[in-house]
Amino acid sequence: MKKFSNTLFFSLIFFISISVSAQTSEEKINSLTQELNNLETKKEQLYQELETFKLAKLREDLKKFGLPKTNDNEEIINHSAMSLVYSEQHEQAKWVAHIILPDIINGKEGRTNDFREDSLVKTGSATEIDYFLKTKKEDGKYEYDGFGYDRGHLAPSADFRWSKKALSESYLYSNMSPQLADFNRGKWGDLEDVLRGYIYSNPSTQLYVVSGPLLNDSLPKIERGVNKVSIPKYYYKVVMDITNKKAIGFIMPNTKIEYPIINFAVSINEVEKATGIDFFYQLDDELEEKIETQNNYKDWVPEKQKNDIPPLYQPDLPKGVYNTIQAKRLMGGNNKVTIAGTVVSAKETRNGHVFLNLDLNYPNHIFTIAIWKQNLVNFSYDPLKTLIHQQIYVKGKITDFDGMPTMVLENEKAIDIQPKEKFIMVIGDED
Structure with missing residues (x-):
């Protein structure tokens, strides 16, 4: 009986110790979990505080260098990370200035789509009903009647x-x-991507950017809208990297654009002439003069695109000669056509075939010449070495090679190397 009592006693002690141990572990888990929650709360508070200071610093920098010169009757409207001058006549901003920070590299915020009126515009800004009508149906869903333009x-x-x-x-x-969808979601968006890409490649700098429409009294209006918003025919963007003392401008038509962005690159001086706005006027005069005359698009693109050449402006080409942009429209035809462009890259495959890209390099190439290995004997020169960087006319049928306009050549008679002075590159409207 005594032996049984001892066994029972030690069993109870063991059970109690296990219970106490389990209870202590659970309490410890709860305690550590609470500590982690507190740390997450503190972390979120620190992030918010850091964001507040970054926004304040951004506004300081923007005010110091990034704002255009204003007229006496213009008021600058300042938001957290952008400033603007609003045109009541046209119901849109004359310009919007902001800074692209390296923080975009790790930024994770997504689209909010919370379009709304700007309460800081004293005369009242444009609003939703200036771009489309929205009617709620009996089933609770909305029916949209758009006016033909993106916001x-x-x-x-x-x-x-x-x-x-x-x-x-x-x-x-x-x-x-109001931008046409083909423009807003096309080359205008591509230009925005180029500038963000520049920051990815240069994470130690920041870009000062001013964007806006070319406004004038003759612009058409969105007549169905309440405030009759003007419809710009052109948009501009000026960009400055003050750290590396570089700048560039762009003027682009509000339409579907087939030409690459490089065709629309201009100096800031040219944008100032078109808009009447004095950009980056707070810079030292010598530095301002230096950067506002620059127009080197290759400074702003990845290494692979630095050899790109603007496709030729078609109206300046001889009759019956087409540029590389137009090649896609001629793809699949039975007739031979002549394409003009500059060989910017040349490659020989493992199988010995030669591919030449005109005007734009891979992966943005728009027209390719293919010379199969068995046809290289029909050339008195090495196409890889002789044609690179040459401006040429090439004649043949354009085939669809995995969606790429491609001309397969059998001999050198199809290629006519042109003197460089014969080619005239002009920035102009789309044909």
Whole structure:
């Protein structure tokens, strides 16, 4: 009996110790979990505080260097990460200035789509009913009646994806302008991507950007809208990297653009002439003069694109000669055509075939010449060495090679190397 009592006693002690141990572990888990929650809360508070200081620093920098010179009757409207001058006559901004920070590299904020009127515009900004009508149906769903234009961002929302507040403010209607979808979602968006790509390649700098429409009294209006927003025919963007003392401008038509962005690169001086706006006027005069005459698009693109050449302006070419942009329209035809361009890259495959890209390099290439290995004997020169960087006319049928306009050549008679002075490169409207 005594032996049984001892066994029972030690069993109870063991059970109690296990229970106490389990209880202590659970308490420890709860305690550590609470500590982690507190750390997450503190981390979120620090992020918010850091964002506040970054926005304050951004506004200081923008005010110091990034704002254009204003007229006496113009008021600058300042938001968290962008500033603008609003044109009541045209119901959109005359210009919007902002800075692209390296913070976009790790920014994770997504589109908010919270379009809304800008309460800081004293006369009232444009609003939703200036771009489309929205009617609620009996089933609770909405029916939309659009007026034919996107609400195009002047300062793109993706440039603020590091700040929830700044990104949300980019959806204010004071930052919108009526853009054709093919333009807004096409080359205008591509240009925005180029500038963000520049920051990815140069994470130690920041870009000062001013964007806007070319406004004048003769612009048509969105007549169905309440405030009759003007429809710009052209948009501009000026960009400055003050760290590396570089700048460039762009003027692009509000239409579907087939030519690459390089065709629309201009100096800031040219944008100032077109807009009447004095950009980056607070810089030292010598530095301002230096950067505002620059127009080197290759400074702003990845290494692979630095050899790209603007496709030729078709109206300046002889009759019956087409540029590389037009090649896609001629793809699949039965007749031989003549394409003009510059060989920017040449490659020989493992199988011995030769491929030449005209005007734009891979992966943005728009027209390719293919010379199969068995046809290389029909050339008195090495196409790889002789044709690179040469301006040529090439004649043949254009085939569809995995969606790429491609001309297969059998001999050198199809190629006519042109003197460089014969080619005239002009920036102009789309044909």
